[in-house]
Amino acid sequence: MEELLKFSDVALGYSKIPVLQGISFGIFKGDFLGIVGPNGSGKTTLLKAILGILKPLRGEICCRGGSLRFGYVPQREMMDELYPLTPREIIMMSRYPLLGPLKRSGKKDKEKAAEVIEKLGITDIANKLYKNLSGGQKQRTLIARALAGEPDILLLDEPTNGMDIKVEKNIMEIINLLNLEGITIVMVTHIINLVANYASRIALINEKFLIGDSSKILTEE
């Protein structure tokens, strides 16, 4: 399998104080990698390093030749609901970096937005205000936004936090379906059971960093 991203003996942290050390692993095309650990263990730190927002204190993070395009689904609570935006407007935003400065969204961008809106089943709410949506609808909007940018890797940070079991299952099935369609998934969660059924590999952050096939990691733990 093609390796998209490689971490080699990486240390990550803030203000030169490491939170995670000795991290070595790769992300492969078509992977479904679950990053699991208790709250405060450094999962989101690792996610930020994958996204390139956080530079490593030590070690090296190598990208596949050419740059990778990321789709990022942040925790819902991080979204600012003061902005009077609709899901369609939020989804269009991830087309902006593809357009570059000075260019306006064109027909192709609107078609791509319409495509992901339909795929995520949010057509009926696409023009309503984001702040008035339910948790599940908001999450599907954020996944649609990430997909509209045509990513090589889709990263999700605690995508089912605060949801009831029915909506949680629905979101996980959407993510799994995207993976089966060939999209590389990296999902952060503090609930190991949640990703165990879907992820091909699990990275466990709990004092030490373990990574391997889901079944192997679950057995070891």
Added chain:
Amino acid sequence: MKTALTAGSLVALFCSYLGVFVVLRRIIFVSIALASFSSLGVAVAVFFGKNPLFFSFIFAFIGVYIFSRQNIEKRLPRESVIGLSYALASALAILFLAKSAHGEADMLNLIFGNILSISNKNIFELIAVLIPVGIIHVMFYKEFLFSAYDSEMAEALGMKVSFWNFLFYLTLGAVVAVSIHITGVLLVFTFLLVPAMFALNIANSIKLSIGISFIVAEAVTWLGLIFSFVWDLPSSSLIIAFCGGTFLFSILYRKAFAK
């Protein structure tokens, strides 16, 4: 009166547009701190007998440089440094003006402006600054919006968020600096805040918010200037009073019609 209406309309137009982003970005403190830096520039210029507009820009841009940095002081909240800057700049401006030839009059001018006494030269200065700012905001509207709404996502997708934030602050600083010596600190701050508050309180989209913010700012400017002439009252104070009235109206409107 004609020049006052032209200048007031231009300041109202640009401040009410930028104000929507000032409120959405939650940088209201930054806007008042920038205004006080800019007024310090005017006070320093008055004290040394230099060009107030030039010094207003220099001090506003110093403020832009300080406030656009994400980590101003790591061990303290960002707001505390902004608050200190506001208080310090305001105090220094008063100290400089206290020792100028027309201390009290200059101080009142700085705070409340004197929109009825501005010249055609002031209008040209205003236009020379506002047109480039307008062009920048038309050209980069989507970059400003995305980097403000979700900076992490924008950065993950390769956008230079710190650059777009700096450019936004720079245009804000330029508008504040050029407006302040025409309308005064208080009116600039009111224009940056109240029309946007009104608009965001009743509108369901950003573009509609910008449109409503424009209309409110223009309406209160014209009403304020006309009635200040009719009633012989200070224009800036009357415009600010009308602004406050419109916000109360938006609260009543929401209570009556909010879904």
